[in-house]
Amino acid sequence: AGLIDRAGIHLRTDPAGIGTPVVLTDAHGEVALYGLPYLEPALVRERLGAVKPGHEAVLAAAMDRVRADLAARPAGTRSVVLAHAFVAGGAPSDSERDITVGGVAAVPTAVFDGVDYVALGHLHGAQTLTPRVRYSGSPLAYSFSEVDHRKTMWLIDLGADGEVAAAERVDCPVPRPLARLRGRLDDLLADPAHDPHQESWIEATLTDAVRPHDPMARLTERFPHTLHLVFEPERADTDSLASYAQRLRGRSDQQIAEDFVSHVRVGGGLDAAERNVLYGAFDDVRVDAAVTEREGGR
Structure with a gap:
Protein backbone atom coordinates (compact mmCIF):
# COMPACT_ATOMS: atom_id res chain seq x y z
CA ALA A 1 0.00 0.00 0.00
CA GLY A 2 2.82 2.42 0.86
CA LEU A 3 4.64 1.74 -2.40
CA ILE A 4 1.64 1.96 -4.71
CA ASP A 5 0.43 5.06 -2.87
CA ARG A 6 3.22 7.01 -4.60
CA ALA A 7 1.66 6.17 -7.96
CA GLY A 8 -1.64 7.71 -6.89
CA ILE A 9 -3.38 4.40 -6.17
CA HIS A 10 -4.55 4.31 -2.57
CA LEU A 11 -5.33 1.01 -0.82
CA ARG A 12 -7.20 1.05 2.47
CA THR A 13 -7.42 -2.41 4.04
CA ASP A 14 -6.58 -1.76 7.71
CA PRO A 15 -9.46 -0.62 9.96
CA ALA A 16 -6.95 1.45 11.95
CA GLY A 17 -6.68 3.84 9.00
CA ILE A 18 -10.38 4.57 8.64
CA GLY A 19 -10.05 8.09 10.03
CA THR A 20 -7.06 8.99 7.83
CA PRO A 21 -8.26 10.24 4.45
CA VAL A 22 -6.61 10.76 1.11
CA VAL A 23 -6.84 14.52 0.54
CA LEU A 24 -7.24 15.89 -2.98
CA THR A 25 -7.50 19.50 -4.06
CA ASP A 26 -9.48 21.20 -6.82
CA ALA A 27 -10.51 24.77 -7.64
CA HIS A 28 -12.92 24.83 -4.68
CA GLY A 29 -10.49 23.56 -2.05
CA GLU A 30 -9.79 20.23 -0.38
CA VAL A 31 -11.73 16.97 -0.64
CA ALA A 32 -11.11 14.31 2.04
CA LEU A 33 -11.71 10.75 0.82
CA TYR A 34 -12.12 8.07 3.49
CA GLY A 35 -11.76 4.40 2.59
CA LEU A 36 -13.74 1.87 4.66
CA PRO A 37 -12.74 -1.72 3.88
CA TYR A 38 -15.12 -4.59 4.59
CA LEU A 39 -15.51 -4.68 8.37
CA GLU A 40 -16.24 -8.15 9.74
CA PRO A 41 -18.06 -7.31 13.00
CA ALA A 42 -16.61 -10.16 15.06
CA LEU A 43 -13.05 -9.21 14.07
CA VAL A 44 -13.15 -5.40 14.40
CA ARG A 45 -15.89 -4.63 16.92
CA GLU A 46 -13.52 -4.19 19.87
CA ARG A 47 -10.90 -2.32 17.82
CA LEU A 48 -13.49 0.22 16.70
CA GLY A 49 -15.31 0.41 20.03
CA ALA A 50 -18.68 -0.58 18.57
CA VAL A 51 -21.34 -0.70 21.29
CA LYS A 52 -23.21 -3.65 19.74
CA PRO A 53 -22.42 -6.58 17.47
CA GLY A 54 -23.44 -6.42 13.83
CA HIS A 55 -22.71 -4.47 10.67
CA GLU A 56 -24.69 -1.37 11.57
CA ALA A 57 -22.90 -0.83 14.89
CA VAL A 58 -19.46 -1.44 13.39
CA LEU A 59 -20.07 0.92 10.45
CA ALA A 60 -21.50 3.53 12.83
CA ALA A 61 -18.31 3.35 14.91
CA ALA A 62 -16.20 3.67 11.76
CA MET A 63 -18.21 6.68 10.62
CA ASP A 64 -17.74 8.29 14.05
CA ARG A 65 -14.00 8.26 13.33
CA VAL A 66 -14.59 9.74 9.88
CA ARG A 67 -16.77 12.55 11.25
CA ALA A 68 -14.28 13.27 14.05
CA ASP A 69 -11.43 13.69 11.56
CA LEU A 70 -13.60 15.79 9.25
CA ALA A 71 -14.63 18.10 12.12
CA ALA A 72 -10.97 18.88 12.80
CA ARG A 73 -10.34 19.97 9.22
CA PRO A 74 -10.81 23.50 7.83
CA ALA A 75 -14.39 24.61 7.35
CA GLY A 76 -15.63 23.88 3.84
CA THR A 77 -13.62 20.68 3.42
CA ARG A 78 -15.73 18.37 1.28
CA SER A 79 -15.91 14.67 2.06
CA VAL A 80 -16.33 11.37 0.25
CA VAL A 81 -16.63 7.93 1.89
CA LEU A 82 -15.86 4.77 -0.05
CA ALA A 83 -17.31 1.75 1.77
CA HIS A 84 -17.69 -1.99 1.26
CA ALA A 85 -21.13 -2.72 2.70
CA PHE A 86 -24.64 -4.00 2.03
CA VAL A 87 -26.81 -0.90 2.46
CA ALA A 88 -30.60 -1.08 2.74
CA GLY A 89 -32.37 -0.55 -0.55
CA GLY A 90 -29.67 -2.19 -2.64
CA ALA A 91 -30.60 -5.10 -4.94
CA PRO A 92 -28.21 -8.07 -4.71
CA SER A 93 -27.36 -10.69 -7.34
CA ASP A 94 -26.04 -14.24 -7.00
CA SER A 95 -22.44 -13.06 -7.23
CA GLU A 96 -21.78 -11.31 -3.91
CA ARG A 97 -20.53 -13.33 -0.97
CA ASP A 98 -22.78 -13.55 2.06
CA ILE A 99 -21.98 -10.92 4.71
CA THR A 100 -24.99 -11.66 6.91
CA VAL A 101 -24.49 -11.46 10.67
CA GLY A 102 -27.20 -12.94 12.85
CA GLY A 103 -29.50 -13.02 9.84
CA VAL A 104 -29.11 -9.27 9.27
CA ALA A 105 -27.05 -8.00 6.35
CA ALA A 106 -28.25 -4.52 5.34
CA VAL A 107 -27.47 -1.27 7.15
CA PRO A 108 -29.46 1.97 6.75
CA THR A 109 -28.18 4.85 4.63
CA ALA A 110 -28.43 7.09 7.72
CA VAL A 111 -25.22 5.47 9.00
CA PHE A 112 -23.37 7.63 6.47
CA ASP A 113 -24.93 10.96 7.46
CA GLY A 114 -22.54 13.88 7.72
CA VAL A 115 -20.50 13.40 4.52
CA ASP A 116 -21.09 14.81 1.08
CA TYR A 117 -20.97 11.62 -1.00
CA VAL A 118 -20.81 7.86 -0.39
CA ALA A 119 -19.37 5.58 -3.08
CA LEU A 120 -20.40 2.02 -2.22
CA GLY A 121 -18.96 -1.33 -3.19
CA HIS A 122 -20.17 -4.93 -2.64
CA LEU A 123 -23.33 -5.17 -4.73
CA HIS A 124 -22.59 -5.80 -8.40
CA GLY A 125 -25.41 -3.79 -9.96
CA ALA A 126 -25.17 -0.01 -10.41
CA GLN A 127 -27.88 1.66 -8.35
CA THR A 128 -28.79 4.91 -6.66
CA LEU A 129 -30.00 4.64 -3.04
CA THR A 130 -30.10 8.42 -2.60
CA PRO A 131 -28.54 11.16 -4.75
CA ARG A 132 -25.58 11.09 -2.35
CA VAL A 133 -25.32 7.31 -1.84
CA ARG A 134 -24.68 5.06 -4.84
CA TYR A 135 -23.29 1.71 -5.91
CA SER A 136 -21.22 1.76 -9.07
CA GLY A 137 -21.52 -2.02 -9.44
CA SER A 138 -18.81 -4.35 -10.73
CA PRO A 139 -17.08 -3.48 -14.03
CA LEU A 140 -17.57 -7.07 -15.24
CA ALA A 141 -20.30 -9.67 -14.69
CA TYR A 142 -19.42 -12.39 -12.20
CA SER A 143 -22.45 -14.66 -12.62
CA PHE A 144 -25.31 -15.16 -15.04
CA SER A 145 -27.63 -13.46 -12.55
CA GLU A 146 -26.02 -10.25 -13.85
CA VAL A 147 -27.07 -10.90 -17.45
CA ASP A 148 -29.33 -7.81 -17.48
CA HIS A 149 -26.87 -5.50 -15.73
CA ARG A 150 -25.56 -2.45 -17.53
CA LYS A 151 -21.95 -2.33 -16.35
CA THR A 152 -20.99 1.25 -15.57
CA MET A 153 -19.18 3.53 -13.16
CA TRP A 154 -20.41 6.79 -11.69
CA LEU A 155 -18.70 10.05 -12.63
CA ILE A 156 -19.62 12.49 -9.86
CA ASP A 157 -19.00 16.25 -9.81
CA LEU A 158 -18.96 17.78 -6.33
CA GLY A 159 -19.76 21.46 -6.22
CA ALA A 160 -18.09 24.08 -4.06
CA ASP A 161 -20.45 23.37 -1.15
CA GLY A 162 -20.27 19.58 -1.47
CA GLU A 163 -23.49 19.27 -3.43
CA VAL A 164 -23.71 16.63 -6.18
CA ALA A 165 -23.59 19.00 -9.13
CA ALA A 166 -23.70 16.20 -11.70
CA ALA A 167 -23.86 12.40 -11.75
CA GLU A 168 -23.16 10.54 -14.98
CA ARG A 169 -23.16 6.78 -15.61
CA VAL A 170 -20.18 5.94 -17.78
CA ASP A 171 -20.34 2.59 -19.55
CA CYS A 172 -17.59 0.04 -18.92
CA PRO A 173 -16.24 -1.96 -21.85
CA VAL A 174 -17.89 -5.39 -22.17
CA PRO A 175 -15.37 -7.73 -23.83
CA ARG A 176 -17.94 -10.54 -24.07
CA PRO A 177 -21.64 -10.29 -23.14
CA ALA A 245 -31.07 -26.95 -6.93
CA GLN A 246 -34.33 -25.26 -7.93
CA ARG A 247 -35.74 -25.56 -4.42
CA LEU A 248 -32.62 -23.94 -2.95
CA ARG A 249 -32.23 -21.19 -5.52
CA GLY A 250 -32.28 -17.73 -3.98
CA ARG A 251 -32.29 -19.00 -0.39
CA SER A 252 -29.62 -18.20 2.19
CA ASP A 253 -27.77 -20.82 4.24
CA GLN A 254 -29.82 -19.87 7.28
CA GLN A 255 -33.11 -20.25 5.38
CA ILE A 256 -32.07 -23.66 4.06
CA ALA A 257 -31.13 -24.83 7.56
CA GLU A 258 -34.41 -23.54 9.02
CA ASP A 259 -36.36 -25.30 6.28
CA PHE A 260 -34.55 -28.53 7.13
CA VAL A 261 -35.47 -28.23 10.79
CA SER A 262 -39.11 -27.58 9.85
CA HIS A 263 -39.03 -30.63 7.57
CA VAL A 264 -37.70 -33.07 10.16
CA ARG A 265 -40.10 -31.67 12.76
CA VAL A 266 -43.01 -32.14 10.36
CA GLY A 267 -43.76 -28.44 10.09
CA GLY A 268 -42.52 -27.31 13.50
CA GLY A 269 -40.14 -24.39 12.95
CA LEU A 270 -37.47 -22.85 15.18
CA ASP A 271 -38.30 -20.64 18.11
CA ALA A 272 -36.41 -17.36 18.66
CA ALA A 273 -33.75 -18.91 20.93
CA GLU A 274 -33.05 -21.73 18.48
CA ARG A 275 -32.87 -19.31 15.58
CA ASN A 276 -30.27 -17.22 17.44
CA VAL A 277 -28.18 -20.33 18.10
CA LEU A 278 -28.33 -21.28 14.43
CA TYR A 279 -27.39 -17.78 13.28
CA GLY A 280 -24.52 -17.75 15.77
CA ALA A 281 -23.20 -21.03 14.37
CA PHE A 282 -23.18 -19.65 10.83
CA ASP A 283 -21.47 -16.45 12.01
CA ASP A 284 -18.77 -18.48 13.81
CA VAL A 285 -18.07 -20.54 10.69
CA ARG A 286 -17.82 -17.43 8.52
CA VAL A 287 -15.52 -15.67 11.00
CA ASP A 288 -13.26 -18.74 11.21
CA ALA A 289 -13.08 -18.80 7.42
CA ALA A 290 -12.26 -15.08 7.32
CA VAL A 291 -9.48 -15.49 9.90
CA THR A 292 -8.04 -18.48 8.02
CA GLU A 293 -8.13 -16.57 4.74
CA ARG A 294 -6.48 -13.53 6.27
CA GLU A 295 -3.72 -15.53 7.99
CA GLY A 296 -3.13 -17.60 4.88
CA GLY A 297 -2.44 -14.44 2.90
CA ARG A 298 0.29 -13.21 5.22
Whole structure:
Protein backbone atom coordinates (compact mmCIF):
# COMPACT_ATOMS: atom_id res chain seq x y z
CA ALA A 1 0.00 0.00 0.00
CA GLY A 2 2.82 2.42 0.86
CA LEU A 3 4.64 1.74 -2.40
CA ILE A 4 1.64 1.96 -4.71
CA ASP A 5 0.43 5.06 -2.87
CA ARG A 6 3.22 7.01 -4.60
CA ALA A 7 1.66 6.17 -7.96
CA GLY A 8 -1.64 7.71 -6.89
CA ILE A 9 -3.38 4.40 -6.17
CA HIS A 10 -4.55 4.31 -2.57
CA LEU A 11 -5.33 1.01 -0.82
CA ARG A 12 -7.20 1.05 2.47
CA THR A 13 -7.42 -2.41 4.04
CA ASP A 14 -6.58 -1.76 7.71
CA PRO A 15 -9.46 -0.62 9.96
CA ALA A 16 -6.95 1.45 11.95
CA GLY A 17 -6.68 3.84 9.00
CA ILE A 18 -10.38 4.57 8.64
CA GLY A 19 -10.05 8.09 10.03
CA THR A 20 -7.06 8.99 7.83
CA PRO A 21 -8.26 10.24 4.45
CA VAL A 22 -6.61 10.76 1.11
CA VAL A 23 -6.84 14.52 0.54
CA LEU A 24 -7.24 15.89 -2.98
CA THR A 25 -7.50 19.50 -4.06
CA ASP A 26 -9.48 21.20 -6.82
CA ALA A 27 -10.51 24.77 -7.64
CA HIS A 28 -12.92 24.83 -4.68
CA GLY A 29 -10.49 23.56 -2.05
CA GLU A 30 -9.79 20.23 -0.38
CA VAL A 31 -11.73 16.97 -0.64
CA ALA A 32 -11.11 14.31 2.04
CA LEU A 33 -11.71 10.75 0.82
CA TYR A 34 -12.12 8.07 3.49
CA GLY A 35 -11.76 4.40 2.59
CA LEU A 36 -13.74 1.87 4.66
CA PRO A 37 -12.74 -1.72 3.88
CA TYR A 38 -15.12 -4.59 4.59
CA LEU A 39 -15.51 -4.68 8.37
CA GLU A 40 -16.24 -8.15 9.74
CA PRO A 41 -18.06 -7.31 13.00
CA ALA A 42 -16.61 -10.16 15.06
CA LEU A 43 -13.05 -9.21 14.07
CA VAL A 44 -13.15 -5.40 14.40
CA ARG A 45 -15.89 -4.63 16.92
CA GLU A 46 -13.52 -4.19 19.87
CA ARG A 47 -10.90 -2.32 17.82
CA LEU A 48 -13.49 0.22 16.70
CA GLY A 49 -15.31 0.41 20.03
CA ALA A 50 -18.68 -0.58 18.57
CA VAL A 51 -21.34 -0.70 21.29
CA LYS A 52 -23.21 -3.65 19.74
CA PRO A 53 -22.42 -6.58 17.47
CA GLY A 54 -23.44 -6.42 13.83
CA HIS A 55 -22.71 -4.47 10.67
CA GLU A 56 -24.69 -1.37 11.57
CA ALA A 57 -22.90 -0.83 14.89
CA VAL A 58 -19.46 -1.44 13.39
CA LEU A 59 -20.07 0.92 10.45
CA ALA A 60 -21.50 3.53 12.83
CA ALA A 61 -18.31 3.35 14.91
CA ALA A 62 -16.20 3.67 11.76
CA MET A 63 -18.21 6.68 10.62
CA ASP A 64 -17.74 8.29 14.05
CA ARG A 65 -14.00 8.26 13.33
CA VAL A 66 -14.59 9.74 9.88
CA ARG A 67 -16.77 12.55 11.25
CA ALA A 68 -14.28 13.27 14.05
CA ASP A 69 -11.43 13.69 11.56
CA LEU A 70 -13.60 15.79 9.25
CA ALA A 71 -14.63 18.10 12.12
CA ALA A 72 -10.97 18.88 12.80
CA ARG A 73 -10.34 19.97 9.22
CA PRO A 74 -10.81 23.50 7.83
CA ALA A 75 -14.39 24.61 7.35
CA GLY A 76 -15.63 23.88 3.84
CA THR A 77 -13.62 20.68 3.42
CA ARG A 78 -15.73 18.37 1.28
CA SER A 79 -15.91 14.67 2.06
CA VAL A 80 -16.33 11.37 0.25
CA VAL A 81 -16.63 7.93 1.89
CA LEU A 82 -15.86 4.77 -0.05
CA ALA A 83 -17.31 1.75 1.77
CA HIS A 84 -17.69 -1.99 1.26
CA ALA A 85 -21.13 -2.72 2.70
CA PHE A 86 -24.64 -4.00 2.03
CA VAL A 87 -26.81 -0.90 2.46
CA ALA A 88 -30.60 -1.08 2.74
CA GLY A 89 -32.37 -0.55 -0.55
CA GLY A 90 -29.67 -2.19 -2.64
CA ALA A 91 -30.60 -5.10 -4.94
CA PRO A 92 -28.21 -8.07 -4.71
CA SER A 93 -27.36 -10.69 -7.34
CA ASP A 94 -26.04 -14.24 -7.00
CA SER A 95 -22.44 -13.06 -7.23
CA GLU A 96 -21.78 -11.31 -3.91
CA ARG A 97 -20.53 -13.33 -0.97
CA ASP A 98 -22.78 -13.55 2.06
CA ILE A 99 -21.98 -10.92 4.71
CA THR A 100 -24.99 -11.66 6.91
CA VAL A 101 -24.49 -11.46 10.67
CA GLY A 102 -27.20 -12.94 12.85
CA GLY A 103 -29.50 -13.02 9.84
CA VAL A 104 -29.11 -9.27 9.27
CA ALA A 105 -27.05 -8.00 6.35
CA ALA A 106 -28.25 -4.52 5.34
CA VAL A 107 -27.47 -1.27 7.15
CA PRO A 108 -29.46 1.97 6.75
CA THR A 109 -28.18 4.85 4.63
CA ALA A 110 -28.43 7.09 7.72
CA VAL A 111 -25.22 5.47 9.00
CA PHE A 112 -23.37 7.63 6.47
CA ASP A 113 -24.93 10.96 7.46
CA GLY A 114 -22.54 13.88 7.72
CA VAL A 115 -20.50 13.40 4.52
CA ASP A 116 -21.09 14.81 1.08
CA TYR A 117 -20.97 11.62 -1.00
CA VAL A 118 -20.81 7.86 -0.39
CA ALA A 119 -19.37 5.58 -3.08
CA LEU A 120 -20.40 2.02 -2.22
CA GLY A 121 -18.96 -1.33 -3.19
CA HIS A 122 -20.17 -4.93 -2.64
CA LEU A 123 -23.33 -5.17 -4.73
CA HIS A 124 -22.59 -5.80 -8.40
CA GLY A 125 -25.41 -3.79 -9.96
CA ALA A 126 -25.17 -0.01 -10.41
CA GLN A 127 -27.88 1.66 -8.35
CA THR A 128 -28.79 4.91 -6.66
CA LEU A 129 -30.00 4.64 -3.04
CA THR A 130 -30.10 8.42 -2.60
CA PRO A 131 -28.54 11.16 -4.75
CA ARG A 132 -25.58 11.09 -2.35
CA VAL A 133 -25.32 7.31 -1.84
CA ARG A 134 -24.68 5.06 -4.84
CA TYR A 135 -23.29 1.71 -5.91
CA SER A 136 -21.22 1.76 -9.07
CA GLY A 137 -21.52 -2.02 -9.44
CA SER A 138 -18.81 -4.35 -10.73
CA PRO A 139 -17.08 -3.48 -14.03
CA LEU A 140 -17.57 -7.07 -15.24
CA ALA A 141 -20.30 -9.67 -14.69
CA TYR A 142 -19.42 -12.39 -12.20
CA SER A 143 -22.45 -14.66 -12.62
CA PHE A 144 -25.31 -15.16 -15.04
CA SER A 145 -27.63 -13.46 -12.55
CA GLU A 146 -26.02 -10.25 -13.85
CA VAL A 147 -27.07 -10.90 -17.45
CA ASP A 148 -29.33 -7.81 -17.48
CA HIS A 149 -26.87 -5.50 -15.73
CA ARG A 150 -25.56 -2.45 -17.53
CA LYS A 151 -21.95 -2.33 -16.35
CA THR A 152 -20.99 1.25 -15.57
CA MET A 153 -19.18 3.53 -13.16
CA TRP A 154 -20.41 6.79 -11.69
CA LEU A 155 -18.70 10.05 -12.63
CA ILE A 156 -19.62 12.49 -9.86
CA ASP A 157 -19.00 16.25 -9.81
CA LEU A 158 -18.96 17.78 -6.33
CA GLY A 159 -19.76 21.46 -6.22
CA ALA A 160 -18.09 24.08 -4.06
CA ASP A 161 -20.45 23.37 -1.15
CA GLY A 162 -20.27 19.58 -1.47
CA GLU A 163 -23.49 19.27 -3.43
CA VAL A 164 -23.71 16.63 -6.18
CA ALA A 165 -23.59 19.00 -9.13
CA ALA A 166 -23.70 16.20 -11.70
CA ALA A 167 -23.86 12.40 -11.75
CA GLU A 168 -23.16 10.54 -14.98
CA ARG A 169 -23.16 6.78 -15.61
CA VAL A 170 -20.18 5.94 -17.78
CA ASP A 171 -20.34 2.59 -19.55
CA CYS A 172 -17.59 0.04 -18.92
CA PRO A 173 -16.24 -1.96 -21.85
CA VAL A 174 -17.89 -5.39 -22.17
CA PRO A 175 -15.37 -7.73 -23.83
CA ARG A 176 -17.94 -10.54 -24.07
CA PRO A 177 -21.64 -10.29 -23.14
CA LEU A 178 -23.66 -12.88 -21.22
CA ALA A 179 -26.69 -14.74 -22.52
CA ARG A 180 -29.11 -17.20 -20.95
CA LEU A 181 -30.70 -19.60 -23.44
CA ARG A 182 -33.51 -22.01 -22.67
CA GLY A 183 -35.13 -24.73 -24.73
CA ARG A 184 -34.65 -28.16 -26.25
CA LEU A 185 -31.15 -28.84 -27.50
CA ASP A 186 -32.11 -29.26 -31.16
CA ASP A 187 -34.03 -25.98 -31.04
CA LEU A 188 -31.09 -24.10 -29.49
CA LEU A 189 -28.79 -25.43 -32.18
CA ALA A 190 -31.10 -24.54 -35.07
CA ASP A 191 -33.02 -21.39 -34.07
CA PRO A 192 -31.64 -18.36 -36.01
CA ALA A 193 -32.91 -16.09 -33.23
CA HIS A 194 -29.86 -17.16 -31.22
CA ASP A 195 -27.35 -16.01 -33.86
CA PRO A 196 -26.50 -12.79 -31.94
CA HIS A 197 -25.32 -14.91 -28.97
CA GLN A 198 -22.80 -17.09 -30.80
CA GLU A 199 -19.88 -15.13 -29.31
CA SER A 200 -21.44 -14.61 -25.87
CA TRP A 201 -20.75 -16.39 -22.59
CA ILE A 202 -23.64 -18.85 -22.47
CA GLU A 203 -25.74 -20.44 -19.76
CA ALA A 204 -27.92 -23.02 -21.49
CA THR A 205 -30.95 -24.57 -19.80
CA LEU A 206 -32.07 -27.72 -21.63
CA THR A 207 -35.73 -28.69 -21.32
CA ASP A 208 -35.56 -32.00 -23.22
CA ALA A 209 -37.64 -34.69 -21.50
CA VAL A 210 -34.70 -37.09 -21.90
CA ARG A 211 -31.13 -35.87 -21.40
CA PRO A 212 -29.53 -35.54 -24.85
CA HIS A 213 -26.30 -37.31 -25.76
CA ASP A 214 -23.12 -35.22 -25.30
CA PRO A 215 -24.97 -31.88 -25.01
CA MET A 216 -22.01 -29.70 -24.06
CA ALA A 217 -19.95 -30.75 -27.07
CA ARG A 218 -22.88 -30.14 -29.38
CA LEU A 219 -23.62 -26.75 -27.85
CA THR A 220 -20.04 -25.54 -28.10
CA GLU A 221 -20.05 -26.22 -31.83
CA ARG A 222 -22.48 -23.33 -32.22
CA PHE A 223 -21.77 -21.47 -28.97
CA PRO A 224 -18.04 -21.95 -28.29
CA HIS A 225 -18.16 -19.92 -25.06
CA THR A 226 -20.78 -22.03 -23.28
CA LEU A 227 -19.90 -22.07 -19.58
CA HIS A 228 -22.88 -23.46 -17.71
CA LEU A 229 -25.28 -26.25 -18.60
CA VAL A 230 -28.53 -26.77 -16.67
CA PHE A 231 -31.09 -29.56 -17.11
CA GLU A 232 -34.74 -28.75 -16.37
CA PRO A 233 -36.86 -31.33 -18.21
CA GLU A 234 -40.36 -30.21 -19.11
CA ARG A 235 -42.81 -32.01 -16.83
CA ALA A 236 -46.50 -31.78 -16.21
CA ASP A 237 -46.06 -31.15 -12.49
CA THR A 238 -42.90 -29.08 -12.08
CA ASP A 239 -43.62 -28.22 -8.44
CA SER A 240 -43.64 -31.78 -7.14
CA LEU A 241 -40.65 -32.83 -9.24
CA ALA A 242 -38.57 -29.68 -8.94
CA SER A 243 -34.87 -30.33 -8.64
CA TYR A 244 -33.01 -29.86 -5.39
CA ALA A 245 -31.07 -26.95 -6.93
CA GLN A 246 -34.33 -25.26 -7.93
CA ARG A 247 -35.74 -25.56 -4.42
CA LEU A 248 -32.62 -23.94 -2.95
CA ARG A 249 -32.23 -21.19 -5.52
CA GLY A 250 -32.28 -17.73 -3.98
CA ARG A 251 -32.29 -19.00 -0.39
CA SER A 252 -29.62 -18.20 2.19
CA ASP A 253 -27.77 -20.82 4.24
CA GLN A 254 -29.82 -19.87 7.28
CA GLN A 255 -33.11 -20.25 5.38
CA ILE A 256 -32.07 -23.66 4.06
CA ALA A 257 -31.13 -24.83 7.56
CA GLU A 258 -34.41 -23.54 9.02
CA ASP A 259 -36.36 -25.30 6.28
CA PHE A 260 -34.55 -28.53 7.13
CA VAL A 261 -35.47 -28.23 10.79
CA SER A 262 -39.11 -27.58 9.85
CA HIS A 263 -39.03 -30.63 7.57
CA VAL A 264 -37.70 -33.07 10.16
CA ARG A 265 -40.10 -31.67 12.76
CA VAL A 266 -43.01 -32.14 10.36
CA GLY A 267 -43.76 -28.44 10.09
CA GLY A 268 -42.52 -27.31 13.50
CA GLY A 269 -40.14 -24.39 12.95
CA LEU A 270 -37.47 -22.85 15.18
CA ASP A 271 -38.30 -20.64 18.11
CA ALA A 272 -36.41 -17.36 18.66
CA ALA A 273 -33.75 -18.91 20.93
CA GLU A 274 -33.05 -21.73 18.48
CA ARG A 275 -32.87 -19.31 15.58
CA ASN A 276 -30.27 -17.22 17.44
CA VAL A 277 -28.18 -20.33 18.10
CA LEU A 278 -28.33 -21.28 14.43
CA TYR A 279 -27.39 -17.78 13.28
CA GLY A 280 -24.52 -17.75 15.77
CA ALA A 281 -23.20 -21.03 14.37
CA PHE A 282 -23.18 -19.65 10.83
CA ASP A 283 -21.47 -16.45 12.01
CA ASP A 284 -18.77 -18.48 13.81
CA VAL A 285 -18.07 -20.54 10.69
CA ARG A 286 -17.82 -17.43 8.52
CA VAL A 287 -15.52 -15.67 11.00
CA ASP A 288 -13.26 -18.74 11.21
CA ALA A 289 -13.08 -18.80 7.42
CA ALA A 290 -12.26 -15.08 7.32
CA VAL A 291 -9.48 -15.49 9.90
CA THR A 292 -8.04 -18.48 8.02
CA GLU A 293 -8.13 -16.57 4.74
CA ARG A 294 -6.48 -13.53 6.27
CA GLU A 295 -3.72 -15.53 7.99
CA GLY A 296 -3.13 -17.60 4.88
CA GLY A 297 -2.44 -14.44 2.90
CA ARG A 298 0.29 -13.21 5.22
